[in-house]
Amino acid sequence: MLKLFSNFRGFGRTKLPPGPWKLPLIGSLHHLAVAGLEPHHVLTNLATKYGPIMHLQLGEISAVIISAPRVAKEVLKTHDLAFASRPKLLSPEIITYNCVDIAFAPYGGY
Numbered sequence: 300m301l302k303l304f305s306n307f308r309g310f311g312r313t314k315l316p317p318g319p320w321k322l323p324l325i326g327s328l329h330h331l332a333v334a335g336l337e338p339h340h341v342l343t344n345l346a347t348k349y350g351p352i353m354h355l356q357l358g359e360i361s362a363v364i365i366s367a368p369r370v371a372k373e374v375l376k377t378h379d380l381a382f383a384s385r386p387k388l389l390s391p392e393i394i395t396y397n398c399v400d401i402a403f404a405p406y407g408g409y
Contacts, residue, residue: 316354330345351366
């Protein structure tokens with residue numbers, strides 16, 4: 300799963316790919332909880348309906364799902380710096396002395 304868009308509510312609205320309808324608090328999570336099917340099968344069914352790039356609202360997290368290998372390769376090549384670093388979190392920053400270990404170090408010269 301690739302997350303390309305966050306819940307940024309800036310000046311303009313971000314145009315998101317198509318996706319299933321959402322409920323107010325849980326978003327599209329109810330589509331993943333289909334009885335008798337594993338989540339990867341449900342995502343395959345959603346991808347056949349909405350295409351290889353779709354938008355899912357997982358609670359308050361807005362996620363763009365890319366299910367085709369060719370499209371994922373293109374996105375990862377184009378936006379490689381966006382996926383090179385991990386998000387800054389407080390607990391790894393405290394535990395690893397300002398994120399200086401190999402697992403949580405940000406992308407860069409260090």
